[in-house]
Amino acid sequence: MTSTDGTALDPRTGGPGAVRRGRLTVYLGAAPGVGKTYAMLDEAHRRLARGTDVVVGLVETHGRAATAALLDGLEVVPRRTVAYRGQDLTELDVDAVLARAPQVAMVDELAHTNVPGSGHAKRWQDVHDLLAAGVDVVTTVNVQHLESLNDDVEAITGIRQRETVPDDVVRAADQVQLVDLPPQALRRRLAHGNVYRAEQVDASLSSYFRVGNLTALRELALLWLADRVDDALTDYRRDHRIDAPWPARERIVVAVTGGSESDTLLRRGARIAQRAAGSELLAVHVLATDGLPGAGPARIAEQRRLVESLGGTFHTVVGEDVATAVVDFARGVNATMVVVGVSRRPRWREALSDSTGTSIARMAGAVDVHLVTHERARSGRLSARRRSPLSRARRVAGWLLALVGPVALTALLSALDGGVSLATDLMLFLALTVGVALVGGLWPAVVSAVAGFVLLNWFFTVPTGRLTVAQPENALALVVFVLVAAGVASVVDLAARRTAEAFRARAEASTLASVTRAVLTGDDTADALVARLRETFTLRSVALLERSADAWVVLASDGPEPPATPGDAEAVVTVDETRVLALAGRVLPASDRRVLDAFASQVGAVLEQTRLRRAAEQTRVLEQADATRTALLAAVSHDLRTPLATIRTSVDALTATDLHLAAGDRAVLVDTLGDATGRLERLIDNLLDLSRLATGSVAPVLRDASLDEVVPLAVEGYPHDTVRLDLAETLPLVRTDPGLLERVVANLVSNAVRHAPDGSPVVVTASPVGADLVLRVVDTGPGLPDESKERMFEPFQRLGDTGGTGLGLGLAVASGLATAVGADLHAEDTPGGGLTMVLVLPLADAPERHGVASPVTP
Known part of the structure; x- marks a missing residue:
């Protein structure tokens, strides 16, 4: 509510301030009859006694006297009456509760579905309106009505609950209180008539209210509420920044x-x-x-x-x-x-x-x-033996440098004849060791360091020529040299390995990302993935094999002589229980196994996608066939019955011996009989043509033909003021099946005549355009919107046709027959209003075309 100056007023005090959202309290019952509504009304009396403004928005007593007695002394808001199917039903009047503006409203049965025509489809949506207006709501719901438990409840009780409430609605409540009752106590309450009427007790006790059902429902309610309490505990720990775990649940x-x-x-x-x-x-x-x-x-x-x-x-x-x-x-x-x-x-x-x-x-x-502990504990096999990331040439060069370098450096320093100090000698040998590590890795560098230690000791440390050291500081310098050289070599080697591994990981990630992206977008097939696998690992051939009852079947392959069985391959990667990837050409290292497994997973995903697409296509075809069959039955029951009834009535009248007809009446009946027979013949022809097209039994006989021998026969029977031909005598010949083309033109003309306004003839015209002859059937009727022009060629489509004299098969048959003779049929708007059916036919001297011709616009 607002004050006179537009300031928001608090609904509790009427003073300025933002309207707070109401608090929601839910009484959750394990089963019907445990006493949720009774507990809710008892809460209403307690709040009323404390001076709280409480109203009863809606309560269902279900004829229970103890529950109805609790309504005494409580203000009940009148319900809203909704008319539905000739009955007056009552629902929660949200507007009345909001106008009353209480502090607390009691609203029973949160999962209830409102009568059509109400403001919301579900009662929990009405409750949201009350909460948004600042009204506290106390409500009830049974555990079987929670959406997430619907399947479990059906499995337990055998009854599917049609009225459900989203779990989030109940989880968002400020307070959820479980109303529980032991199964035996609930059954006694039911047997005493405190839940259902006497005539319903025996059936209820032997079905829904069995001890096993009630025990399972009770456990569901307790577990669901425990999850909700656990969420509240997690929120509390997060809000209060409590990092230490609280062992409330294992x-x-x-x-x-x-x-x-x-x-x-x-x-x-x-x-x-x-x-x-x-x-x-x-x-x-x-x-x-x-x-x-x-x-x-x-x-x-x-x-x-x-x-x-x-x-x-x-x-x-x-x-x-x-x-x-x-x-x-x-x-x-x-x-x-x-x-x-x-x-x-x-x-x-x-x-x-x-x-x-x-x-x-x-x-x-x-x-x-x-x-x-486990079987591999302390086995020392943390990983496979490390493979050097360096090439063979670098390793050989490293060993040569480790063996020759110290000797050459010693010779160089000896030639200087003591021109440098021992410290300089140590630094030069250390630089050599680092160089060996960069070239050949760890072990050549270790050999270089040991060789340097020996040579330094023999040639440059007093006394020379002996493996002894006279001065302690020189001994320390030699030891430090070896340790530093070994450490530096180890770091350099580790950096080289990590760099190589990082490059390899990046390459693997790029490859896997590319494969995954192609699979997710549906671009790759199993053949494409097999080809990509062969290309990635430079294999001779790769085959995807599936184990059948007694043999292996090749589903996809790439490369010459692909393996026909897993035994023919150098490596085999399992895709699933029945399919494997067989790799031939070379033995792959174990480090490639991870990428191979990823390829196998993606191949499995592609096969599963293919299976699902096929299943979806089969389902679509079945649905389309079912829709066609349903539409056919519905249409046949009406559109075939009408001419049959007309024929039967006309024949009965003409053959009746006790009915004397005048000559004019008899002529009218004969004309009616002829019209009905013609209509029935056209309907049956269309059904037969559609059946032939669906089964692929249409076999056109193509030859050179003139439109003069086709179009006049197709429009025969129409007066000149209904259908007007505008065909030049010089039109070139077309390559077609004259009989099928006649049926196409006849159906197009029939459809145009049915939609053309009175006094406006349908015009049939033709003209050559390039290598095609374009035939147009033009009407000035109401036309069709663009979105309907694609559907108009589907069976049983009667778009804009309210005459009720056809099955809606004419254009579908015309489109199918046009495709069969190598023509193209599409619709265009007639300038000034109406629809023009455009039939594009190949000329007799044009190159042979296969399939549907492309639309031609002159």
Whole structure:
């Protein structure tokens, strides 16, 4: 409401201020009859006693005396009456409640569907209007009416609930209070007649209100409300910045790497989660941000399916450090336990740095950490043997430089005959070692450093010629040299490896992104993906094989002599249970397996898309056939019955022995009989032609023909003032089937005559245009909008035709026959109003055309 000066007034005080949104309180019932409405009205009395302005917007007592008694002493807003199908029905009068402007309104049955003609389709939408106006609302709803539980309720009770309310509406309530009653107590209440009428009790007890049904519904209500309470707890912790987990519910987080041991961890986590009712299983996989490739997508997809089969959920997070990312995720979901596998690294490596499991346990704080051993624990096989990223030529050059370089540098320094100090010698040998590392990698650099140490000791450290050092500082300098040289070589080698791996990862990502983009856009087929796989890995040939009952079938292939079976290939990648990719030409390294798995996943996606498209096309064809059949039955029942009834009536009148007809009446009946017979003949011809076109049994016999032998026959029977021919005698011959072309022109003329206004003849004209002859059937009728011109050639379309004397098949048959004879049919607007049907025919001396001709505009 507003004041006289336009200032917003608070509905509670009438003073200036913004109207706050009302608060929503929901009484959630586990089943009908538990006492939701009773509890709501009891709440109304309590608020009224505290001085709150309370009204009853709508309450359904369902004839229950105890509930109806609670209405005494409460103000009830009259309902609004809605007329529907000859009955007067009542609904919540939202406008009346808003005009009354109470503090609190009681509105029963939140999921109720309003009578058509109401302001909103659902009552929860009416409640939203009240809340928006600042009115607090107390309402009721049963758990079976929640949208997300509809399928579960149907599976339990066998009854599909038609009235539902979105879960978000109830979740957004400021307060949700469960109204619960043990199954046996509810059945006793039902048996005493406190829920339904006496004649309904026995049927209800033996069907919906069975103990099993009520127990399951009660559990659904408790679990749903527990989720809502959990959401509220999460919001509270976030709003108050509480990072420490509160173990209100068991949540088990399993850290998966993509390795084979992750399956063991997931099954162990599932068993732990099953020990406590209501526990959750969450699997988390961390994508490291160093840009280096991790587990293959196929393995991650397998573990995602395993988690879902165990009743859990799979999550992927990005983090710089795996342990930190896992702990942050666990705290974010309020987890009570993290399950992680024992490290594969040997003990000596763990002595140098913490494993992921140890780091998680150190950072977890109040979250329990469960370390699970597995068959690969401490096996030392953290990864496959590292392959040098350097080429063979660089490795050879590195070894030569490592063996020859120290000797050559020693000879050079010896030739200087003590012209440089030991410190300079050390720096030169260190520079040599760095150069060897840049050229040949780690191990040649280590050899160069050791050789430099020996040569420096023998030739340049006092006493020379012996592997002893007289001065301690020289010994220290030599040791430091070896350590620095080895460290620098290791860093240089690691940088080279990481650079090569980063380039490889970028190439893999680019390849996979290109493949994925092509698959998502539908541009690639299985053949295209197989060809791209062969091109990417420079293989001789690739084949996509499918296992049938007793043999392998090639679905797609590329390259000469593709493998016919998996045994003929150097490598095999599994796509799914029945299909594999067989690769021939060379053995691929294990590092390429990740990209191969991704290709296999995309091939599977393409095959699935192809299957779905085929299914969709089959469904579309079936739907179209069903629509055609339905339209045909509906049309035949009327349009064929009409001429048959006319024929029957005329024949009965003409053959009646007790009816004496005058000559004029008899002539009228004979004419009527002829017209009805002709109409029936045309309808049957169109149906037969449509059937022939649908089955592909139309076989045109093309020859050179003149329009003079076709068009006059097609318009025979029409008076000159109805159809006027404007055909020049010099028109060239066309290549067509005269019989089928006659049917096309006849249907076009018949359609034009039906729509042409009285006194305005249909004009048939033709003229040569290039290599075509263009025939036009012109009428000046009402015409059609552009959006209808495409549909006009579909069967059973009677656009703008209200005469009711046809099935709407004429233009569909004409279009199909025109295509069969190699012509093109389309519609244009007639200048000044009307429709012109344009038929484009190939000339007799024009090159042969196949299929539909392109539209020609002169």
